Amino acid sequence: MFENQPLDFLKHLNPEQYRAVTAGEGPILVLAGPGSGKTRVLTQRIAYLVKAMGVRPHHILAVTFTNKAAREMQHRLETLLGEQSQSIWLGTFHAVCARILRREAAYLPFDQNFVIMDADDQIALVRQALKALNLDEKLYRPAGIHATISMAKNNLITPEEFTPRTYRDEVVKRVYQQYQTFLRNNNAVDFDDLLIETVRLFRENPPVLERYAGRFEHVLVDEFQDTNLVQYELLKLLTSVHQNVFVVGDEDQSIYRWRGADYRNVLRFESEFPDVQKILLQQNYRSTQTVLDAAQGVINRNHQRTPKRLFSDRGRGEPIVLYEAVDEFAEATFVVDTIRQWIESGKARGSDFAVMYRTNAQSRLLEEAFLRAGIPYHLVGAQRFYGRREVKDVIAFLRLAQNPDDEISLLRVINVPPRGIGEKSLVALQLLARETHQSPGHLLLELGEKGHDSPYWARFPGRSAMLLADFGGLLANWQRARDTLSLIELFDRILADVGYEAYINDGSEEGQDRWENVQELRRLAFEYRERGLSAFLEDLALVSDQDTLPQDQNAPTLLTLHAAKGLEFPQVFIIGLDEGLLPHSRSRDDPEEMAEERRLFYVGLTRAKDRVYLVRALRRSAYGVAVEQEPSRFLADIDERLLQRQGYRRTRSSATTWAAERSPSSRVPPSPAHAAILQPRYRPGQRVRHPAWGEGMVVDSRIQEDGEETVDVFFESVGFKRVIASIARLEAINPD
DNA sequence: AAGGCCCTTCTTTTT
DNA sequence: GAAGGGCCTT
Numbered sequence: 001m002f003e004n005q006p007l008d009f010l011k012h013l014n015p016e017q018y019r020a021v022t023a024g025e026g027p028i029l030v031l032a033g034p035g036s037g038k039t040r041v042l043t044q045r046i047a048y049l050v051k052a053m054g055v056r057p058h059h060i061l062a063v064t065f066t067n068k069a070a071r072e073m074q075h076r077l078e079t080l081l082g083e084q085s086q087s088i089w090l091g092t093f094h095a096v097c098a099r100i101l102r103r104e105a106a107y108l109p110f111d112q113n114f115v116i117m118d119a120d121d122q123i124a125l126v127r128q129a130l131k132a133l134n135l136d137e138k139l140y141r142p143a144g145i146h147a148t149i150s151m152a153k154n155n156l157i158t159p160e161e162f163t164p165r166t167y168r169d170e171v172v173k174r175v176y177q178q179y180q181t182f183l184r185n186n187n188a189v190d191f192d193d194l195l196i197e198t199v200r201l202f203r204e205n206p207p208v209l210e211r212y213a214g215r216f217e218h219v220l221v222d223e224f225q226d227t228n229l230v231q232y233e234l235l236k237l238l239t240s241v242h243q244n245v246f247v248v249g250d251e252d253q254s255i256y257r258w259r260g261a262d263y264r265n266v267l268r269f270e271s272e273f274p275d276v277q278k279i280l281l282q283q284n285y286r287s288t289q290t291v292l293d294a295a296q297g298v299i300n301r302n303h304q305r306t307p308k309r310l311f312s313d314r315g316r317g318e319p320i321v322l323y324e325a326v327d328e329f330a331e332a333t334f335v336v337d338t339i340r341q342w343i344e345s346g347k348a349r350g351s352d353f354a355v356m357y358r359t360n361a362q363s364r365l366l367e368e369a370f371l372r373a374g375i376p377y378h379l380v381g382a383q384r385f386y387g388r389r390e391v392k393d394v395i396a397f398l399r400l401a402q403n404p405d406d407e408i409s410l411l412r413v414i415n416v417p418p419r420g421i422g423e424k425s426l427v428a429l430q431l432l433a434r435e436t437h438q439s440p441g442h443l444l445l446e447l448g449e450k451g452h453d454s455p456y457w458a459r460f461p462g463r464s465a466m467l468l469a470d471f472g473g474l475l476a477n478w479q480r481a482r483d484t485l486s487l488i489e490l491f492d493r494i495l496a497d498v499g500y501e502a503y504i505n506d507g508s509e510e511g512q513d514r515w516e517n518v519q520e521l522r523r524l525a526f527e528y529r530e531r532g533l534s535a536f537l538e539d540l541a542l543v544s545d546q547d548t549l550p551q552d553q554n555a556p557t558l559l560t561l562h563a564a565k566g567l568e569f570p571q572v573f574i575i576g577l578d579e580g581l582l583p584h585s586r587s588r589d590d591p592e593e594m595a596e597e598r599r600l601f602y603v604g605l606t607r608a609k610d611r612v613y614l615v616r617a618l619r620r621s622a623y624g625v626a627v628e629q630e631p632s633r634f635l636a637d638i639d640e641r642l643l644q645r646q647g648y649r650r651t652r653s654s655a656t657t658w659a660a661e662r663s664p665s666s667r668v669p670p671s672p673a674h675a676a677i678l679q680p681r682y683r684p685g686q687r688v689r690h691p692a693w694g695e696g697m698v699v700d701s702r703i704q705e706d707g708e709e710t711v712d713v714f715f716e717s718v719g720f721k722r723v724i725a726s727i728a729r730l731e732a733i734n735p736d
Numbered sequence: 737a738a739g740g741c742c743c744t745t746c747t748t749t750t751t
Numbered sequence: 752g753a754a755g756g757g758c759c760t761t
């Protein structure tokens with residue numbers, strides 16, 4: 001409709017936005033406060049490049065932070081540019097890298113059918129590595145080891161370059177080495193490899209780099225504050241020819257430090273790219289001034305940031321409601337009741353609401369409350385779908401069809417449904433695999449093809465060879481079917497071959513649910529009928545957790561504060577505003593992490609257009625025992641005049657009376673004479689104080705063989721700790 | 737080999 | 752308090 005006035009869309013921009021969209025060539029840094037029309041600037045910048053500066057769409061690369069953001073931008077670009085938008089390279093850093101790696105597989109230590117290991121697979125790989133090195137996973141927690149490895153990878157440190165500073169590092173180094181070996185043997189990469197291998201590809205093959213850097217005349221990056229070192233490096237490489245790089249970000253919304261993100265990339269950008277044009281967007285088009293003032297109050301206490309003054313012309317709006325609930329059940333009930341009342345009054349609809357929380361575990365009580373109230377809801381992330389056993393099983397089968405070297409998937413489903421392949425057979429298989437330098441999958445294929453004639457047949461005891469060969473036969477069929485059948489046919493074929501429906505749909509209600517999830521996955525596969533298995537698997541690995549599938553069009557959204565970045569809702573609930581939860585106890589000792597918790601809260605607040613409800617609970621259970629909560633320190637940073645307090649008000653007497661009545665230690669008075677010999681001094685539920693960690697609640701306590709009392713305490717400050725009573729100077733707090 | 741029961745463990749956030 | 756691992760029986 002703009003054929004005659006192709007640049008009509010520019011009319012609606014404010015002066016700063018206009019400056020950004022129409023800037024000339026060279027590096028441009030846009031610092032965009034929340035709700036300042038950042039996405040609009042990005043999309044219109046692309047449209048401007050194409051329509052006004054005559055850049056061909058396939059010379060443009062745009063990088064977003066999530067797949068969801070990419071889809072949204074694709075959609076907007078379609079309206080602005082029509083068919084031309086198809087040839088723009090658009091996606092997350094990870095997706096773009098996967099695409100490059102598949103094209104350039106010839107230069108790489110894996111082939112183009114490589115699979116992408118998701119978070120669970122990565123942990124499973126660490127487990128395998130620990131096992132191969134004879135290390136105890138109780139001593140070296142796989143998740144912790146993996147975090148260290150991933151951190152190293154994000155800083156482009158190879159296993160060889162990894163310099164141990166502690167004994168634990170020595171172990172990490174060995175596991176890291178083994179882990180990488182396993183990845184390559186599996187013809188697999190992890191999330192970090194997608195980025196690292198692309199950087200390596202470019203550094204080691206200048207002609208390849210030249211092809212891409214030459215092609216991408218313009219590179220645009222969203223959420224720049226959350227890029228890590230590898231991504232920054234990649235950006236420098238990709239823009240090394242044309243230097244036309246347009247980045248948009250906001251230090252105050254940097255919330256992925258723990259994943260290696262470094263908002264100081266913004267500073268680095270200013271100093272490393274010559275003649276950066278810097279543009280500050282401060283006008284907010286989303287929220288009321290009350291919301292903005294509260295958010296500013298919170299964020300202004302952080303240092304090391306570009307000071308901003310967010311303003312809105314939407315007026316003061318409604319005060320922020322602060323509700324104090326008695327416990328976490330009352331917290332959930334308050335949220336759901338309030339939403340229900342709004343909906344019933346006809347003044348709001350379900351989709352107007354979002355409920356945000358710090359940890360995924362907090363969603364459970366909300367879900368239950370919504371279910372009880374009969375209100376449909378939409379839960380973002382949290383493995384709702386992709387984490388399900390049945391979904392993972394079917395994906396594992398599909399991955400094996402694509403890449404039989406994928407040992408993680410093989411181990412997952414080799415005996416699903418149970419087909420008599422147990423520990424013994426597996427060990428024999430893995431042993432032979434190592435001996436013959438083949439993957440277990442390949443051995444199975446050979447057994448399946450040749451049967452008795454295979455030289456390996458005799459290596460397996462009893463009927464084990466036959467069972468393995470049977471499964472190998474299935475694998476071989478799927479391999480062939482991959483090229484001859486459509487994705488859906490392959491999907492159905494696999495399920496039929498293994499009898500998956502009968503296995504999973506056992507007649508129970510749960511079984512039916514599980515089968516429906518499989519059907520859901522099948523519907524999703526159907527959408528890939530054109531692009532095929534490989535595209536399907538890639539998207540599953542890269543999209544999965546953050547995007548939930550079909551949304552209930554008119555339902556409230558439940559999501560973590562992290563997942564809320566980039567979204568907006570008329571009414572926002574933020575729950576769990578207690579010390580230890582928001583800010584999270586794990587952040588207490590590190591000022592940088594504490595600053596990030598603050599930014600997280602800031603991100604949550606600034607998602608709201610009209611109304612914010614802040615909710616906390618006076619008591620909350622941790623490990624099954626109720627623990628009294630202190631209000632979040634962030635609440636004190638919101639001007640009292642912006643708040644409207646509701647709910648249970650703490651008076652010293654009522655709270656302590658309640659505690660006294662319920663405390664197990666007051667119900668069963670310990671007898672001092674026996675306590676010294678047989679009974680623990682501390683009991684679950686009892687309040688204690690530690691000289692360093694402050695107050696906490698006893699979760700468990702027992703007398704060891706040596707007569708020492710071991711006490712498990714959940715501290716408000718540091719979380720769970722196990723101490724020896726006679727050493728840790730614990731002090732019992734009497735519930736007066 | 738598989739399923740059941742008891743015990744320990746332990747809660748950030750995710751491409 | 753729930754989930755996952757280890758150990759038991761069949």
